[in-house]
Amino acid sequence: MKYVIVACGSGGHMLPGVFLGRYLQSRRHKILFVCSNKRLDVKILKRESFLIRRLNTSGSSIGLLKKIRQIFKWGESLIRSFFFLKRFRPFAIIGLGGASMGLISISAWILKIPVVIVENNSTPGGVNLVVGKYSASAVFSLNIENFIFFSSNFIYLHGSSFLQRNFIENTLTNLSIVGGSQGSGFFNFIMPIVASRTNLRDIKIMHQVGKGQYVRIRESYDVLGCPADLKAFISNLLKEYARTLIMVSRAGASSIFELMLLNRYFILIPMLTSKDSHQVLNSCSLQKDKKCFIFSQTRVHLKQLVSRINLSENISRLNKCMYKDFP
Template sequence: MRIIVAGGKTGGHIFPALSIIKELRKIKGNISVFFIGSGSKIERMLLEGEPVVYEKINVYPIMGMGLKAIKSFLYLPLSLFDALEKVKRIKPDCILGMGGYSSGPVIIAGWLRGVPTFIHEQNYVPGFTNRILKFFVRKVFYSFRESGRFFGRKGIYTGNPVREEFFEVRGEVSDYFTILIFGGSQGSSILNSSFVRTLPMISEKIDNLRIFHSTGEADYEKVLEEYKRYNFVWEVKPFFNNMWDYFAKADLIVSRAGASTIFEILSSGKASILVPFAKSAGSHQLRNAMELKKKGVAEVILEKELSEVKLASKILELFQDRKKLKEMGERAKDLVERDASLRIAQSILKEIKENV
């Protein structure tokens, strides 16, 4: 069996894809996987060592790009031609789009060549690309139960694929109050800078403070210098490998609200403070975060309202109310489907059984 997986640009698309690929291999054995992405550095880093063939497609984003979107539209025919060449050469049994603009031309190229196509929608409200691609696929797998209204009979509720290690997270027994902060696989400058400014306030009130801070590459040196002024226990890195190990140590997580991030938090049974990215396409991070707040598993601070005082106040409130912190974490696990990757793998194989 040969499969093309399209998507990327962030770990939020890549990690769920790898979880689905893992389940497909459990069922079908040695399958050939071709991952087609945008050619970004983060894609290459996260896929390094994975048993997939990585290829780049020349495509550019449209949503949120202003005048640059004109160039992206003009480039679409070339992107489609590039995708058609790849699909013709690879001869896949199916194509799975994981979201992001790089999946668009690949899914349409597969549809034009009669290849069974599928997409996965991670967010509470579908993004621009998937709202178009739903007309070119056999099935749409979606993560939030409430999102089914967007997809009609093509939709299949599966939950969001999460790496198994996050479900195995067990809280560390420790004397520390531990905060894990990260802004997604690429980091967040506004979250980094705001959190660093909370350090004098929270370190004064929390004697047993411990912080793990994943900064992204761009802010690493600057943030590291700030931490060197403090004597509490901390670890600062551009990116944490085996992130589930840090989830296990955390009492509270402060992060953005990308779909993969929030489902990893939920799967781990952790309380969180979410700061949704204000410029996310279609405000999908805001909608993801507000859904979690409504269900009582996360606190939310809007980016336009973010300040060191407000963030420190939220952190200290949860530090002082351990009962609420624990209840948030316990409710979180009820909102995830542990077998999401398996459901998607089985659905794909059921749809293409005549072709495999």
């Protein structure tokens, strides 16, 4: 079968779409991935084997002339999406959010192609909220109270279980520190100090530091005498996260998706500047199910964070033994 996956604009949309595309490809389905022209989208997809189409879907512009120009660009992208969907003729369109989904959904409605919405946040994004009213089905990662916004009769709570078996490895050795595409600055400031004060056993540290920060953070770890594997960008998240025993992370859509795949205890520090405070809401939703521990960025205490990481190691090792003894 043929599927179109639509995601753009942020790692929270793109990375779950890539995971889903790889999963469907492994089942011999043909994938067309629709994204934007943003640099992040291009970087994430450059190593993938999907068919790729890019649409000009930049946000609202300031000034009358720029707004008029943007409307024409949207119109051009809408026409392009209509014709490549007509040629590709997918069985379904899977949308994970982003402005591209708005244009694709109009073309899908004209061509009578069913649309499936995948929402990994506890609060649906604006595009998913609108498109969801007309979608054939909706899929959620979190057990949220916003199902009422979706008119579909077919709503599923998947909890990322369709990919979990790919993440159970015998070697769980990492303390992984991931700030995401926009929230790594705070982690870069405090986590070298925190990591150097933990008393973890046989644990390796993997820290995603973000673009242009490698040299400075490398010096911080070296001064503190704490060995760490630093990465500006993680190209193979599946492989890296499969080794994770303890995770310290933000709470964006992609982080939630990935952490639910791990099915282990983790620590979240939500980014306070996230749109509509969705990271705080995501964290609270997971904490209700006792799947994480939350620290507020404005009130985080280093001793408490170190203690929680040490405790998380014991919890994660216990979970690992449970997986081993009770498959």
